[in-house]
Amino acid sequence: MDLLQLTAVELSGKIKAGELTVVEAAEAVLEQIKKKDGIYRCYITVDEATVMKKAGEIQKKIDAGELTGPLAGTPVAVKDNMCTKGMLTTCASKMLGNFVPVYTAEAVLRLEEAGALVIGKTNMDEFAMGSTTETSAYGETKNPWDIRKVPGGSSGGSAAAVAARECFAALGSDTGGSIRQPASFCGVVGIKPTYGTVSRYGLIAYGSSLDQIGPIGKDVTDCAALLEAVASYDKKDSTSLKRQDTDFTSALVDDVKGMKIGIPREYFGDGIEAEVKEAVLNAAQVLEGKGAILEEFDLSLVEYAIPAYYTIAAAEASSNLERFDGIKYGYRTEDYEGLHQMYKKSRSEGFGAEVKRRIMLGSFVLSSGYYDAYYLKALKVKALIKKAFDDAFAKYDVILGPTAPTTAPVLGKSLAEPLKMYLGDIYTVSVNLAGLPGISLPCGKDSGGMPIGLHLIGDCFKEKNILRVAYAYERARGPFGEPEL
């Protein structure tokens, strides 16, 4: 068996057993990147020399018995919006084209402490704004299942790198679906944890009240192990939560007997592709066959999630991205007269179209005279949406639906109609608004062979419920298969 086909936890097991070395694993990944990344373009930066040096260091620690965890020795990728000391961090923007952080994001540090080896930084939508990875200033990533299709976004590079076996697992970030939707499109697993579970320190902010870092992996076990490694209370992030129950791998139990799964009728109405609907409902049947109790119900307010989300996300983006002023770091325009023109020209030249679109919308909804009607209104609707989920979770352990209404669209078709692209986020954004955990895992393929994602949503702090259901489904489903690269 090709070592690249191992899962992260399997690979680490073989390394700890002395059957493989970290250097061999790193070399295999770098070789795969050399062979394949010219096609898929999952990475913005790969730091080969540092990788090989660190591989040797990690091996020594494993040999000395200092690193014993389930991810020790595993080559991983990190989305390019997380700061990595000494390694270029661009956010896929011209604005940060030369930005080399002087510190490392807390989540990445945690992963490194667990013995993972960071291979490089993955492509994404610029500042995580987009659903296709096409807004990147460094070219588009292609879906390993079909290079005519997008990988999804915004963590498209991370999801595609896992699918293309250019790493064993990856970190992404999810503001409105940016981990789960690309995981769905690329046939891999992705988790967005409860808000506050993973430190945002060193994550370049988009929508701070919505952003969460989470894992993308080949299976549920890898994702649980990654999440367990990166979850932590961090006083450097004021929204970080003190949780005691982050032993997520303990939830990998193949038993869903008596678990109550709610299926919102609204998730299967207009706009969903027939093949997606069929695959997701088949997955629900599989779970019923294993003893779960299914029930259809009306989840109210589904159609209000996207307008509320885009209002709040744009508002927070316009505020967060004010820091890019051409003074402290990042791009500065060549010719300018005076301070204000320098700000304006630097920002106008440094940001791409989608980022500017969201900053403009955000500036508008926060402006005097419109604040109450738009921003405050959206925050009130957010409270209603949270209440709708609270009511649902009083009855159900898990909510089941599709991750996205379609499989991956063809490259080059989405950006011309932004509103239509935003509508594809219908199932994912409400999870961020309500701070809930969600997981996407593959549950079938459409007639074109493209992966379909099953989306499981849990109540706040109930990652273990969705992990358990996902694990049980995955066991029943069997191996999903890999793309032919």
Add this chain to the structure above:
Amino acid sequence: MAKRLGRKEKKMANEISDEMIEYVGILAKLELSGEEKEQAKADMGKMLDYIDKLGELDTSDVEPMSHVFDMQNVFRDDVVTNGDMREDMLKNAPGEKDGMFIVPRTFE
């Protein structure tokens, strides 16, 4: 269950004026070309038409929710814990001189 307001008369589509786009450009600190301005007017108008859907919900008794958990501001003692990071801070600056950021002249 949220109350829904009765179906109102169809609201006029949002027309973004030139003045409004200028004003938002100032707030956003963005300098848009003529073509970009026209595009921004169209995009913003369409997006606001869509966001206006939120107006269907009666939220008069609802408190705005900025944070999903009942969290308060987090404070710490006012004690310096980090060392001198001046050199690090300046490493990514587009312009730096004598340990300071270079900025354009702001006073004449």
